[in-house]
Amino acid sequence: MPISLPFIKEKLFENIFNNASNGIAIVGLDFSWVKVNTSLMDLLGYSEEEFYAMTFPDITHKDDLDADMEQLGQLLKGEIDRYQIEKRYFHKKGEIIWALLSVSLQLHEDGTPLYFISQIVDITKRKEMLWEMNAITEIMKNQNEKLIDFANIATHDIRSHIGNLGLITGFMEEEVEGIQDDGNFKMLKEALIQLENTLSHLNEVRKEEFNGRGHLKALNLNAFVVKVIYNINAIARHEDCEIINEVDGTIQVLAVPIYLESVILNLLTNAIKYSATKRNSYIRLRTIISDDFVILEVIDNGLGIDLDKHRHNIFQLKQTFHHHKDSRGVGLFITKNHVETMGGKIEVESQVDEGSTFSVFLQEA
CATH class of the missing domain: 3.30.450.20 (PAS domain)
Incomplete structure (x- = not known):
């Protein structure tokens, strides 16, 4: 049936x-x-x-x-x-x-x-995850608001100090005969000018509508390298570290001015900070064109990094690889974020006690 x-x-x-x-x-x-x-x-x-x-x-x-x-x-x-x-x-x-x-x-x-x-x-777990994400978003929003307030205050106060220092250098020129020809005084005046420019760029970045990708400009890479080298010349001289600039002066990259300056500055000051005391220290900067990218290589013969231990966390926040009183574990984290915001990437090769090579990939203009 x-x-x-x-x-x-x-x-x-x-x-x-x-x-x-x-x-x-x-x-x-x-x-x-x-x-x-x-x-x-x-x-x-x-x-x-x-x-x-x-x-x-x-x-x-x-x-x-x-x-x-x-x-x-x-x-x-x-x-x-x-x-x-x-x-x-x-x-x-x-x-x-x-x-x-x-x-x-x-x-x-x-x-x-x-x-x-x-x-x-x-859907209880899904709702809990959503609440947690919303809570994190709200915390980040509050923190951002505090950072904006801090940035407003800081830039205002720093600008006031720059103005004051500018007046002091003016008085020195009037009162100290021949000071205009002193090399250290020239570096001081140039450093004040560059600090003013940096502050102007920071004011652009802190605007709420700022978006890194949307603010890319065609910039001469070598001009920024020269500017940063000049600004840290006193530090390099104090540490007996030679900086060799082999960057092609004709290359243009798409970048955010304040980010590009920060990337070069962080890589150079890191290389100086972790230079080897038992040999003559140097930092070499050069450029390579690869596909649509310009690769800025920053090569040093410093202490190096053990990549077998640290390759996966080298660009993480609060990571340090050598004992140094000024180490905070922030510079490389910021550098990576700046580079990626500009549509690039950063890589590193290093040998302990031989040195490091940081390769910054930037979009060619």
Whole structure:
């Protein structure tokens, strides 16, 4: 005797109902639980008997009940054929369970409502992750606002000090005969000019609408290298470190001025800071063209870095690789972020007690 189609459908529904990984329930028109599967009992912690003694409003969060009842009303009136909402249930232990509820209406053959079929998916962890992300976003927003306030104050105060130093150098020129020809005095005046330029660039960066990629300009790379070398000339001289500039003077790169200056400055000052005292120290800068990138290589013969230990965290925040009183583990992190913001990348090769080569890939203009 052949098996009837209604029997097959009934068995198929029973198998799906009993073995589904998500909660499934048949709910009566009076909102009572008619049948619940094991997954729903596991999710909410109630036994089958406990479910049958309750209606779904009994364990629904009051703030979600009205929206659920309104949708059920539309379902009964035939205005919709199904609905889906996020809602909260109370677990037997009192915990809140967030669920994605999908409801459809089963009808009699004559078209009158018979019962509701509810599918309940646990989204508690998803909601918790969303709350955590929102909390982090809010913290970052508050921190950014504080940083903006700090930047406003700092740039204002620094500009005042620059103005004051400018007046002092003016007085010195008037009162000290021949000081204009003194090399150190010339470096001081040039350093003040460069500090003023840097501050102007910082003012652009701190603007709320600033976007690194949107502010790329065609810049002469060698001009920035020369500028940075001049600004740190006193430091290099103090540490007996020779800086050799072999950068092609014709190369133009797409970069943000303040970022490009910061990248070169960080790499040079790092190389000076970690130079080897037992040999004559040098830093060589040169350029290579590769595809659409200009590669700025900064090569030194300093202490080097053990890449077997540190390759994967060399550009991470608060990572230091040598004992030095001024080490903060911030410079390379900032450098990498600046380079990537400009659409490039940075790589490093190094040998302990032999030196390092940092390769900065910049877009060719």
